[in-house]
Amino acid sequence: MEIQYSPGLLGSVRDAYGQGRLENTTEARAYAGTAHPSAQGDSISVSQDALLLSEAHRAAQSAPDVRTDKVESLRLQVANGTYKPDSRLIAANLLREEPGLFAL
Structure with a gap:
């Protein structure tokens, strides 16, 4: 048997248990015994x-x-004036990660 995830069902079960509605029904009491x-x-x-x-x-x-090693490395590069971002690589990554961003 395979059980499919159902957010609505999970929420209603959680609500029922949280509010104590299940144990107050005649059917629930009969089933428990x-x-x-x-x-x-x-x-x-x-x-x-x-x-x-x-x-x-x-x-x-x-x-x-936070990748502290990466942040510290970039911070030092900026402070030293040696930080040179590759704009082509940034653009390529944007296109790869967010294809809908530049959709015409």
Whole structure:
């Protein structure tokens, strides 16, 4: 079984738990007192995409927000008057990163 992400469903479940609406319903109380055994047992599998996304998220969270070595190097170049930005490289990177920026 594959479960698709649904932001609307997640929000409504979170709201229901947060406001205590589930435990106050007759159906919820009846379900809580009933055992629901499974013939095979429950299982879960996570897709390779989900694993990669999780790994990328962890890497991004652990990375520093500022590359201090790069900032310090540029600061010294500006202070010494040796900073010479490559305008062609900057333009090429802008076109590559933001293709819609220059759409005519």
